[in-house]
Amino acid sequence: MPQILVDALAKTYRVAERAPGLAGALRGLVRRQWREVHALMDVSFSLEAGELLAFIGPNGAGKSTTVKILSGILRPTSGRVEVGGLVPYEDRMRHVARIGVVFGQRSQLWWDLPILDGFDLLADIYRVDATHYRRRRDELVAMVRLEPLLAQPVRQLSLGQRMRAEFVAALLHDPEILFLDEPTIGLDAPSKLAVRQCVKRLNREQGVTVLLTTHDMHDVEALAERVIVIGQGRLLADGPFNSLRTGSLAERRLHVDFAGPTPGFEMPGVTVRTRGERSLELGFDPAVIPTPRLIAAIATQHAVEDIHVDEVAIEEVIARFYELHDAHEA
Amino acid sequence: MTMQPIRPYFAAFRARFQLVLQYCVAALAGFATQCWWGGIKVMVFAAFYGAHAAAAPISLADAITYVWLGQALLALLPWVADPEIDEAVRTGGVGYDRLRPLDAYGFWYARTLGWMLARALPRALLMILAAGIVLPLIGLGAWSWRPPSGVAAALLFVPAFALMVALSAAVLTLANVVVAASLNARGVNAVLTPLVIVFSGSLLPLDFYPDALRPFLHVQPLAGLVDIPFRIYFADLEGSAALRGLALQAGWTAVLVGFGRLAMERVMRRLEIQGG
Numbered sequence: 001m002p003q004i005l006v007d008a009l010a011k012t013y014r015v016a017e018r019a020p021g022l023a024g025a026l027r028g029l030v031r032r033q034w035r036e037v038h039a040l041m042d043v044s045f046s047l048e049a050g051e052l053l054a055f056i057g058p059n060g061a062g063k064s065t066t067v068k069i070l071s072g073i074l075r076p077t078s079g080r081v082e083v084g085g086l087v088p089y090e091d092r093m094r095h096v097a098r099i100g101v102v103f104g105q106r107s108q109l110w111w112d113l114p115i116l117d118g119f120d121l122l123a124d125i126y127r128v129d130a131t132h133y134r135r136r137r138d139e140l141v142a143m144v145r146l147e148p149l150l151a152q153p154v155r156q157l158s159l160g161q162r163m164r165a166e167f168v169a170a171l172l173h174d175p176e177i178l179f180l181d182e183p184t185i186g187l188d189a190p191s192k193l194a195v196r197q198c199v200k201r202l203n204r205e206q207g208v209t210v211l212l213t214t215h216d217m218h219d220v221e222a223l224a225e226r227v228i229v230i231g232q233g234r235l236l237a238d239g240p241f242n243s244l245r246t247g248s249l250a251e252r253r254l255h256v257d258f259a260g261p262t263p264g265f266e267m268p269g270v271t272v273r274t275r276g277e278r279s280l281e282l283g284f285d286p287a288v289i290p291t292p293r294l295i296a297a298i299a300t301q302h303a304v305e306d307i308h309v310d311e312v313a314i315e316e317v318i319a320r321f322y323e324l325h326d327a328h329e330a
Numbered sequence: 331m332t333m334q335p336i337r338p339y340f341a342a343f344r345a346r347f348q349l350v351l352q353y354c355v356a357a358l359a360g361f362a363t364q365c366w367w368g369g370i371k372v373m374v375f376a377a378f379y380g381a382h383a384a385a386a387p388i389s390l391a392d393a394i395t396y397v398w399l400g401q402a403l404l405a406l407l408p409w410v411a412d413p414e415i416d417e418a419v420r421t422g423g424v425g426y427d428r429l430r431p432l433d434a435y436g437f438w439y440a441r442t443l444g445w446m447l448a449r450a451l452p453r454a455l456l457m458i459l460a461a462g463i464v465l466p467l468i469g470l471g472a473w474s475w476r477p478p479s480g481v482a483a484a485l486l487f488v489p490a491f492a493l494m495v496a497l498s499a500a501v502l503t504l505a506n507v508v509v510a511a512s513l514n515a516r517g518v519n520a521v522l523t524p525l526v527i528v529f530s531g532s533l534l535p536l537d538f539y540p541d542a543l544r545p546f547l548h549v550q551p552l553a554g555l556v557d558i559p560f561r562i563y564f565a566d567l568e569g570s571a572a573l574r575g576l577a578l579q580a581g582w583t584a585v586l587v588g589f590g591r592l593a594m595e596r597v598m599r600r601l602e603i604q605g606g
Contacts, residue, residue: 068425072428072429073425074601075599092428093432093433094431096428096429096431097431099429101426101429106422106423106425106426108423108426108429110345110349113345121341121342121345124338124340124341124342125431126338126430126431127334127338
């Protein structure tokens with residue numbers, strides 16, 4: 001049986017609405033207008049223990065709502081959710097003892113307390129055995145290199161430092177599953193790398209199941225074998241990351257630098273994307289015209305100085321994917 | 331370990347208590363204000379007793395003790411919902427509270443209790459020093475805070491004080507739940523503060539209100555915050571009357587805790603945490 005089972009999940013919010021301005025405010029006093037927002041519609045997937053799954057999708061797609069339902073904070077409008085055999089929002093106390101959660105945009109540490117005091121408090125809250133706690137804490141602190149900061153109050157930390165502390169905080173009670181909602185948001189490059197490394201180690205070495213949401217495609221490339229794309233509350237794709245590329249934007253790019261002025265160029269199945277004085281950027285689909293044949297054709301006809309092939313940047317692939325599925329933020 | 335079940339709640343209480351205790355300047359400012367108001371109230375009582383001593387339900391000495399006791403323990407009353415909960419509700423931090431394997435009501439109750447007691451402790455100690463020790467020493471014994479009226483009163487005041495604290499925390503936790511439901515503390519506080527001023531007996535001992543109101547005033551929940559425990563302190567309530575007072579405090583505490591738990595359950599069911 002899978003560790004996480006989501007079947008026909010739907011969540012509808014009721015949002016109060018009023019016309020702008022004073023007239024709207026007065027009308028709102030008398031009669032409220034409600035609008036239904038379908039944050040999730042018929043989302044189904046399952047996840048085995050030890051898997052690492054990335055949730056991607058535009059802002060407002062329903063990623064965070066999914067995480068909040070799976071972690072037991074929100075109740076769905078309909079559908080079935082089971083995590084480790086428990087329904088999160090029915091059996092909240094037992095469920096939350098087995099999971100760890102990091103919301104990139106919020107802190108679970110106490111603003112005015114030194115990091116270490118916050119960890120102690122969490123160990124008490126999760127009733128972690130004292131000796132086990134010290135060992136676990138030291139191991140985690142060493143992993144994210146937090147030792148020099150332990151005595152500092154949380155409010156004095158940089159975002160990158162705080163995020164490392166958030167990871168330790170979420171893991172002190174040995175959760176089986178880790179939910180990460182945009183864990184790299186706003187981080188600089190080294191901090192992002194540190195977060196990714198930490199997630200990878202937890203998943204590979206300790207077998208922690210990880211479900212993360214992100215907008216950073218490098219997170220996905222570095223971490224996840226499996227990706228779910230969600231847009232406007234619907235599940236659009238579920239599979240290996242590379243299948244997204246082949247499914248939506250298989251195009252590759254060929255950059256050619258010529259020894260002399262750029263010659264005229266035309267070839268079936270190849271588009272000229274940019275034309276420089278002594279260079280060309282071509283777009284082509286390798287399924288239509290194989291890369292070696294294209295290179296050979298150019299190299300034999302023209303004096304070429306340099307040539308290299310690129311894949312389309314992953315951001316572009318995803319943007320294209322959202323476009324294909326009409327999944328841009330409403 | 332035997333304390334495992336309450337370990338998280340005690341830890342939450344202790345953390346909050348220690349943190350709030352650090353706000354020395356706030357405590358000193360509060361103490362200064364409470365001395366000032368205490369002085370004014372004592373003078374008003376003196377003027378009233380000078381003219382109408384016969385009409386008063388308690389002696390002037392007891393009324394003065396009532397004032398100082400009230401000023402000392404002012405921070406224990408449920409004036410406003412816990413600002414930490416308000417903050418958590420506005421920033422969405424309340425979502426993390428839902429992620430703790432704890433009884434949600436107990437978690438909030440413990441934190442609010444820590445906040446209340448830490449605010450009250452330094453103020454109360456300073457007030458004992460000022461009104462209970464310094465005033466008699468400088469020859470103003472007539473205007474001072476007297477010790478409890480006898481051993482029985484002192485012994486009965488211990489549970490009365492504990493119940494006062496428990497009741498106040500129950501009122502506050504219920505207020506916190508209303509804050510979570512309405513997403514804003516202002517409305518709650520605007521209603522709560524005036525109710526507490528009048529109905530607890532903080533403004534005036536409840537026996538000073540018109541006869542017609544008294545049967546109601548003496549059984550409503552907020553009487554257990556000031557009027558009942560303080561009258562037990564100077565033995566205006568003794569014997570079976572004191573026990574009835576304690577029962578009323580305990581009963582209302584139980585009712586408010588029960589009601590607060592139900593309300594919490596309902597509010598958390600329809601909780602929505604937006605954005606992010």
